[in-house]
Amino acid sequence: MDAPATKRVIIQIVTLLYILLFIYAATAKLLDLENFTVQLGQSPLLSAFASWVGYAVIAAEFLIAALLIFPKTRLAGLFAAFGLMVMFTAYIYIILNYSEFVPCSCGGILEKLGWKEHLVFNIIFVILAASAVLLHCPGADVKTALNSKGLAAVLILLSILSCCLVVALFISSEKIIHYSNTLTRRFPHWPAVKKNETDLKLNSYYLAGVSKDKIYLGNSTAPLVMTVLDTSLKQKEVFRIGLDKTNYPFKALKTAVEEPYFFIADGTVPVIFRGNINDWKAKMLLQGGFFFSQAVPVDSTTLIMRNHKPKTGEMVIGKVSLARHGAAVQNPSLLQKQIDGIFDTDGYLKYSSGLHSLVYLYAYRNGFTVADTTLNLIKRGNTIDTFGHAKLQIVNVASHAQRKMAAPPVIVNRQCAVSGNLLFVNSGIMGRYDSEEMWEKHASIIDLYNLSDGSYLFSFYIYNVKGARLKEFAVSGNMLYALIGDYVVSYKLGSTITDAYQQSGKIQNQ
Template identity: 45%
Template sequence: MTLSNHVKYYIIETICLLYILLFIYASISKLMNFENFQVQVGQSPLISAFASWIAWLVLILELTVALLLCIPKFRIWGLLGAFSLMTFFTIYIFIVLNYSSFVPCSCGGILEKMSWKVHLVFNFVFILLAALAVYWRTKIDHIKIFSHNLKPVRSMFILCLCSTGIMIFLFLYSEDIMHYENPFIRRYAKHPVTFLSKKNLTFNSFYIAGISQGRIYLGNYTSPLHIVSVDEKLQDEQVHQISFIPQKIPFKSITINVRGKYFYLKDGTVPAIFRGKISDWRVNSELKSLPYFTQAEPMDSTAVVFRSNNGKNLAHVLGIYNSNDKTKVVYNDSLLQKQIDGVFDTDGILTYSEKQRKIVYLYLYRNEFIVADQIGRLTFRGNTIDTTSKAKIKVSYIKDSTQRKMSAPPYVVNAKAAVCENLLFVQSKIKGRYENDKLWNQASIIDVYDLSKNAYVLSFPVYNLKDEKMKSFRVSHTHLYAVIGRDLVVYDFKDELRNKMENKDSE
């Protein structure tokens, strides 16, 4: 049965009306909550880097196509525009579902209530409707598209190729920018970590001393020789007492590190580092001839990386101590770079990756971290995704310039850090583009970086407990452990992060 031209006109008009309703509704929905729409575009795994102008471009194109469809003279161009735009959206969804690193939420209008697979079917149906309307309209009215030799099917095929090519180009270019030249747009993947359980610690003086052999070890600032350990499920709790009788050692600030089968008792004001085995918790040796230090991280049973004030004008400097070497201590005064005073401006967090055998130092007040090998040679300097390249601090000198102090609250960029294998986890204090205050008030934001590629990976929140924010955290191959208030909290890493940590995911 062949439809008459009169019936075809009615079908074409109906298709045009459906597109007009769809685009006007979608664009008005986006416009009414434009800030949220920009955030959603910014979180896209495909076009994050172009969110500032793509959000406006989508609105303008949807309204323009709707307007063209309303005017009979330009209706054919409106149908072609609708076909191209819907093809563009469909290719976007197809890449999101099959090739992107994660699947974000939807972006406005009717489609916001649909799943991504339903989006795909919905869009495909509308592409077929637009193609049908274009084909019938050109045949009935003998309309030539672009040129006299270009038939409607061929025209739509070219438009389809163009839309696909543009989407693929944006995807590849945006991914490169997001990972290596990030314009301070965080990528919040869909549940890369999930909350598993929590354990009340009774007191708020606990910190995470280390993770070893499937157990989490907690030190206590007020009772430094008292150690609590729990299994990964936070069920089996054990209490340990370090057996140590110091003789006239003026300890002021003892902290404990657990690494592998050893524990380390540290106090940089003495200075001293004592070592023992976690099998019996007895101090059985001392790492002798250590200089004074402000931070120290054991690398193995005989070597320690530390930070001291032995640099020029008492500036911070990183050094390596090895009890097996004749010289024992070697400094590298070129690793930490002075911007203002060499002390406050180079303040940061010292960590060590056992698997990678890399030293990682993260600055507190600027968007930079340092990666060095076991003997203190620079591997590379990396950057966090925020834009604070110079420390925003004010330093005053007192007592004839012999002492210095902060004369104003510092602008903290990076608050805490942990490293496991090739991944660096950074608690940032700076809100990125297209982010709202609500999330920042409710959680601590963790940014993840791949040290093997010097690239940003993704971000995720660690939510507060009873208005208490995270105080410290550590990561294992499979979990993140955090002390929040009086609770120890465990989060489980999903495949996306586990694969990144094991370097299974190639980009």
């Protein structure tokens, strides 16, 4: 076979391979479009553009295949095939070398191939397309075609442009996902692994505190009983809390442990007791003052609180010092009123000892507030959903002098935990590309945020136990402890999460 015939055979073989590849790949994606879009939505590179990138890739593959079929447009098709395959190759290279995590699957036609094998496959097809373009030059033999500076320059320029486009999409997507997200989640591979679980036989427990080697469980139906578990959840001790004064109309006694002390409080009286975990006996250190619905220890003598204004009942963040005989301060501007200052400001008050800051996450809107221990605002941030305004229907019941919700509210954030500079949020809103079956039947989603700059990092699952969903959780270092139905469950956090901890303890001011 002479050189021109050999050249034509090579071009035809490469063309046929690309036609088969693109038609098969585009058809497979189109038939499973929802799954393909979900995979793009969870990609570390293209999450923000998944809604249109999926359609664009499918259209491009069909169009290029059509160009390759006809001799008059074949050269243009080969150039386009080369450029698209360079983009696919650059995408995988960035995933493997610069992405925050590597997804479980590459998706598409070669879903069962690993990422490195897929990279090799793409490089081979890039070489095939480049060879076909060089050999396509009319009247050129193999040697002169390979030395064609013009075609080589076009291929190099096309490679640079293709790589630049992928890099630009990556940088833009990263900025949108981390700081301007519209509820597109990322799920790294195994960020948290379940370790142990124990059946508590009751669902009335709550997390009173966690430390390096202990989990403290209070009980809403037995408020003066403390159950202590080791981190394996196997060894259990039960203690009876003793109060030096009990002649109060307690309605909501709740315990919080900050080793070696514990605090037990009832904001409806209001009273605060403090004791030592060595004997579980507590003395009353504060009686009277502001009514409160949440109290979180900062240190042995200071608690931050969610207080209620006497006349209106509106919520406000305050601080009380037990060392100064209950001296209290408040900052009414920390919580932002939208409707009534009561329901619309409902949420979860936490304290980060690593940042020496309090964090307040709203339940019915996508906001959180960070302040220092003197109650000065540091920053305001947002979770990744779009509920900037609480969706509540509130009515006044004049006969009972009460305000009530007229319809079930849209719960945006169900629960949260803080550890160091990380905010863990159990979201109440399903994401754009989340699995509906996983959301409804199998697991709860935890979204992770960096409090230092307010950015969203990624998400992971906490799985249901015997059909029960996550009720409450706490994080200590590389361990997460969750109450799910009657069970307490522990998860070990992987390096994807622990590497996000920062040692500086600084927050960027808003």
